[in-house]
Amino acid sequence: MQEPSVEPFNAQEFIRNLTHQPGVYRMYDVNGEVIYVGKAKDLKKRVSSYFRKQLDSVKTQALVSQINRIDVTVTNTEVEALILENSFIKSHLPRYNVLLRDDKSYPYIFISAHEHPRIAYHRGARREKGEYFGPFPNGGAVRESLRLVQKLFPVRQCDDSYYKARSRPCLQHQLQRCLAPCVGIADEQEYQEQVRLAKLFLKGRNSDVITTLVGKMENASMALEFEKAARYRDQITALRRIQEQNSVSGNQHELDAIALYRESGFTCVHLLTVRQNAVQGSRSYFPKVPQHSSDEEIMESFLVQYYLNQNHGERIPAEILVPSLKLATDELTTQLRSALGVNCKVIQPKRGERAQYLALAGKNAMNAVQSKLGLQSTMDTRLRALAKVLPDSKTIERMECFDISHTMGEATVASCVVFDSQGPRKADYRRYNITDITPGDDYAAMAQALEKRYKNAIEKENVPDLLLIDGGKGQLTQAETYFKDWPQPPILLGVAKGESRRPGLETLIFGYSRKTIQLPADHSGLHLIQFIRDEAHRFAITGHRQRRAKARKTSSLESIPAVGAKRRQNLLKYLGGLQQVKSASIEQLANVPGISRSLAETIYYALRDE
Known part of the structure; x- marks a missing residue:
């Protein structure tokens, strides 16, 4: 049991720094006990809903009044969050999970002890003989699992009354989701084996299921029963795909x-x-x-x-x-x-x-x-520490940082990130596509980015107090040149990477004076600079990769005037592909329907001037 928290839980502070990724959240009371477990497709939105001013449910109000701490575990997908939520509920048994749902017992997956067992949804007393798998966090989780099991294992899910009344196979058999034991089509041994594999799957023993199916596929292939072998192959493929997508449950004990x-x-x-x-x-x-x-x-x-x-x-x-x-x-x-x-x-x-x-x-x-x-207290501490280092005594309310990203001059993108005393202001982030410069010229790219960002900044009153430039004296010179005629330019600070580019060894270069300092690696002001610089770097790389990917997916023909979608389609179809179009002669291009001699010449020279 963890020590009770001394400070009251600050919900707004916690929510402000939550991620928008999927995951599971656990709510603790003052004694450190888990009182509620939930999953979310978007953790920030879901947890925020508990702390609205108006809560309709009295039970939710009771839960919120007892929250002393919240932990989150991020997952890759919402499905993983669902599985992890179920695992936490079974291990912690939080008292509010049942109360805040629907006051019913947890649902289970049930496999009957019938001659031809059925797989079904079950909630309530366990009177019927058979095996119960669960509990699951909600009915939707059970139905989702049942749909998955039905796709993997052709075992019946129909009620006994429906099963007894059948005289011919139903639609599920035609969809290859049931072996139709109701009308005697199913091989008895095969049906029982599929039931056994379904039980292993529900117990989480996926590797055992795959091993068994691999053996059956090989035996069927050796016996020249290729249709049966193909069915086993499809089952194996589906199971492997499920294993690859799930990172919160598996076969590691x-x-x-x-x-x-x-x-x-x-x-x-x-x-x-x-x-x-x-x-x-x-x-x-x-x-x-x-x-x-x-x-x-x-x-x-x-x-x-x-x-x-x-x-x-x-x-x-x-x-x-x-x-x-x-x-x-x-x-x-x-x-x-x-x-x-x-x-x-x-x-x-x-x-x-x-x-x-x-x-x-x-x-x-x-x-x-x-x-x-992103914590407010951390931002305040770091901002005060940074202010003591800066030569100007004015209050720092807005900080911006530029970074340039490209791959050997290709698809150059400049990023501008904005911070204030609350942390990142992501709504004010901007990216700028840099064009008409010598590929790889970071100085020219910086100059163009500054021009795009600040040409109307004074009128809009969003000039930063501190401008960070990720780079050395060359990049800083571009900023000095741009702001030299401004009556009140921002404080300029270049951030040059140190030896081996390790964090903590950065050199800070002040604009105009060119004074350089190196702050200790544990200096709070340096940590803030690193945080802003890294965010600018991340934002620039993301934009560059998107632009580069888009450029590489775009056909060279799209940039040629008078070559529309229909003519591009004809060129590719009649000549056999883009590489063939690029290597074609003017005569070959002119033979394509819809392409005149003059347009063929335009295409020919345009493709060679790339």
Whole structure:
């Protein structure tokens, strides 16, 4: 049980820094007990709905009044969030999950003990003989699982009354979703085997199901029963696709996945706990890290301190997954085994299900750091620290940062990100496509970006107090030149990357005076500069990649005047493709329907002037 929080829960502060990604949220009371678990397609929107001024449900009001802390676990998809929600509900049994739903018992998937078992939705007392799988968080989850099972395993889902009254196969048999045992078409042994595989699937033993199906496919192929082999092949393909899409449940019985993420002075180690083939919990740790500590040193220290601490109350797992760092995993394994007296192993997975768990832990570590970076208290501290470094004493209310991104001069994009005392102002972010410059000329690109951004800035009264330029003296010179005639130009600050481009070694260059300083790696003002610079870099790269991808998907013919969609289609169809069009002679182009001699010449020379 965690220590009760001293400070009251600040819902607005928490929500402001929440991600819009899918995931699961857990609400805790003052005693550290989980009182509610929920899933969301958009965590920020869903959690925000609990803290509106007007709440219709009295029960929801009661829940909100008891919230002392909220934890979130980010997932890749909403389906993964649903599975993880179910896992958390079963492990924590939060009292408000039932009360705030519909006051009914949890639904299950039921497989009857009938001669020809059926798979069905079940809620209520378990009177009928058979196996029950669950509980599931809601009825929608059960119906979604039933649809999936029906696609994978041709077992009947109809009621017994419907089953007994059949005289000919129903539509489900024609769709190959049922073997039609009701009219004696199904092979008895095959039907029972499909029921057994469905049970294994519902227990999470997907690998066992695939192994069995592979054997059956090979046997059917050897017996020249190719239609049956094809059915098994389709089942295997569908199952493998499900395994690839799901990162929160699988066939790994017991392990911990530990990921590390560092940004702008924050270091997060995220621990993902997997037990009984599913994620049972996760937690972010923010260790105090000395300057210039390597990732390897941080990870080794965490492993030793966490697992040798007998107070953490967790059973040591058989496998401990860590990132691909330069770690002496064999030595760490030996040390942990000797110290703890258990048979555990430190592993660095490269692919497969284990790598998926580790990637999910990394995603949560990144989300935790970014939430920390956006906290108001952190912004205030960093802004005050930065203000002390700047030569001008005026209040810093608006900060902007530029960055340029391109691939060897191709598809150059400039980004401008905006921050204020509250953090990022994403509505004010802008990207600028840079054109008509020498490819790769970052100085010209910066000059053009400044012109596009600030040509009407004074009239609109959105001039920044501080302008950061990601780059050295050359990029800073472009900003100095642009603002030289302004009566009140912004403070200019160039951010030059240090040796080996490692964070913490940046050199700050003040505009006009060219004074340079290097702040300590743990300086709060430097952390703010790094945060803004990294955000500008991320925003620029994203825009560049989108523009580059669009350019590479666009046909060269689209830029030629008088060549519309119909003529492009004729050129590609009659000449056999874009490469053939590019290599065709003027005579060959002129022979294409709709292409005159003069237009053929235009196309010919246009394609060679690219």
